[in-house]
Amino acid sequence: MTKASSKNIPAADHEIDIVDGADVVDAADKRKGIQSVEVSGVIIAALCDFKFPVPLKDLADAVGMPAAKVHRYLASLVRIGLAWQDDMTGLYGLGPMALRMGYRRLNAMMWSCAPGVCCAIWRLICDHRGIWRSGVNAARC
Template structure:
């Protein structure tokens, strides 16, 4: 009886779902479309599509260009999209995804954002197997020596990144994950030009990796999440023993991280950034 009740609760209005395919097609193609092309993309005949478009036009969900006759998304669709973006929390969306990823890969998965001191971990999903790395929420990652840091360095504005690079070089170190007290810190970065070459490699592969850069025997890979403006908002990072974490660019860990980051980006209505000229 309860299953029957749940089916009734989930029952929608079929005509709304059918008409929604037209809105989905417009959103997917991203540009105004002629009636016949729009109807074909939605899997229906033009005669069937036209009444839906009339109703959507009255609501402001679509509008028709009077000169070309093409249909595009209307002002109400724009308002709904902007409100959805304002209500979207990247960390909230990503958190359940990294929990599943940590279990599947058997690695610790973290989410880092760009904070006032640089890349900062705000969520950590521990590996099923214990990894003795002293990390917690609020840990600030090294810009130059960590996978998350290099990833943000590759996609944040160059002047902002260079300022943090110089600060880190002066201080010699930031708060970093350690195996135990007294673990030697990674070598200090040498020059901006050398670091920029490393960032170019990150952009070429679309993700970053480190192998024992901060602590011996610990590797990491990180993939970016972008918002609707093409700005990087999150780094999804896998951390684990070097012997268990395959850091090949086309390996299973890299593929799983990319897929996870891409799903979060899609949920945010995001897109990869347009390439920009980096500071010399």
């Protein structure tokens, strides 16, 4: 699992790493951003690294932030569906919006390859999930 640290959180005067090996952003990058969105990204990336729902303490340890701060971010992430909290256990995981985003990205990647092969793969996936019969994606193949 990627251990995030304070260097993963944007600061105006020093180099930061984006989680999971993406491009390095340095101080020369003068584009303005929203720090809370970037901090949320660090938390979401950590949720991606866990294979199962995780306690708040473990998530806070993984991102190197106080649990109270992570909890505040998670409250918003749960509200918009990027994170999810189990009502019975209190554990956190990726939410339905994160799944939707991943699904859309996979869909875009599949259609950028050979359409005939992708169509066959798409039908297998959709048949398995019961989606194909709905006719929603039938027009693509």
